[in-house]
Amino acid sequence: MWNKNKSLFLSRILTAVAAGLFFLTLFFIPSIAQWYEDFSDTIGLLSSKSVVIPMCIGLYIVEAMAFICLWSLHVLLRNISRNKVFIPENTSCLRRISWTLMLAGAAFAGIGIWRSICLFPAVCVVMLGLVIRVLKNVFEEAVEIKSENDFTI
Amino acid sequence: MPIIVNLDVMMAKRKMSSQELAEKIEITNANLSILKTGKAKAVRFSTLEKICDVLECQPGDILEFRKSE
Numbered sequence: 001m002w003n004k005n006k007s008l009f010l011s012r013i014l015t016a017v018a019a020g021l022f023f024l025t026l027f028f029i030p031s032i033a034q035w036y037e038d039f040s041d042t043i044g045l046l047s048s049k050s051v052v053i054p055m056c057i058g059l060y061i062v063e064a065m066a067f068i069c070l071w072s073l074h075v076l077l078r079n080i081s082r083n084k085v086f087i088p089e090n091t092s093c094l095r096r097i098s099w100t101l102m103l104a105g106a107a108f109a110g111i112g113i114w115r116s117i118c119l120f121p122a123v124c125v126v127m128l129g130l131v132i133r134v135l136k137n138v139f140e141e142a143v144e145i146k147s148e149n150d151f152t153i
Numbered sequence: 154m155p156i157i158v159n160l161d162v163m164m165a166k167r168k169m170s171s172q173e174l175a176e177k178i179e180i181t182n183a184n185l186s187i188l189k190t191g192k193a194k195a196v197r198f199s200t201l202e203k204i205c206d207v208l209e210c211q212p213g214d215i216l217e218f219r220k221s222e
Contacts, residue, residue: 151194153184 005081012077019070022063029059036115044116051114058118061107065100072096086139086146094136101129157217160189163208178203 025032033055040051072093079090105126112119164174175185178200187193188200201212208215 148194151187151192153180153188153193153196153200 008077008081012074012081015070015073015077019067019074022066022070026063029056029063033059040115041117042115045113047114047116049114051111054114055111058107058111062104065104065107069097069100069104072100086143088143091136091140091143094132094139098129098133098136101125101132105129155219155221157219158188158191158193158215159217160204160215163210163214167208169208174204174207177207 030052033052036055037051042048076090076093079085079087079093084090102125105122105124108118108122108125112122164171171182171185171189175182178185180188180200188196196216201215204210204215205212
């Protein structure tokens with residue numbers, strides 16, 4: 001039977017798998033950038049220039065953001081499994097996730113100067129960051145309400 | 154906070170211990186401590202009623218408003 005604990009366990013496994021995949025990708029970023037240079041359409045402000053170096057820099061930034069994001073997810077899931085849901089630490093995690101997504105979006109937008117197609121993931125990631133930010137605001141309010149409830153005798 | 158809880162003063166007047174009061178008004182010692190130390194953000198009417206009943210006093214004897222400077 002599917003329950004809350006199994007769902008949490010699955011989320012933690014998926015987070016660990018994602019961390020593993022991002023770690024593996026770390027070693028292939030130059031190859032990925034070269035491969036992308038070879039097949040991508042040259043549409044962009046600086047489309048005539050090579051995209052390899054900017055893409056490497058962009059992807060390393062995205063990787064760094066992904067690790068911060070995954071660590072925050074890990075902390076969030078650990079707290080939830082300990083029945084500590086509406087606590088300020090979780091709000092901080094959501095804030096961190098939101099900012100990392102925004103910065104990852106900015107990195108993609110940067111690559112978009114060389115290859116316009118990268119503006120599409122940039123917009124998607126920034127939108128996701130915005131959604132998480134709103135969720136963070138809701139969570140912040142929930143933490144306040146819980147605290148008030150806990151201190152009502 | 155400008156609302157001061159004078160519960161310990163009233164308890165001293167009635168010579169009642171925290172443990173005894175907590176048992177009589179049916180709240181935990183931890184919650185009574187929150188109330189006594191002024192950390193509480195709200196007091197239920199039902200709790201206030203029990204406190205007043207047990208300590209034989211008025212809500213005004215327990216709660217006091219002091220303008221913050």
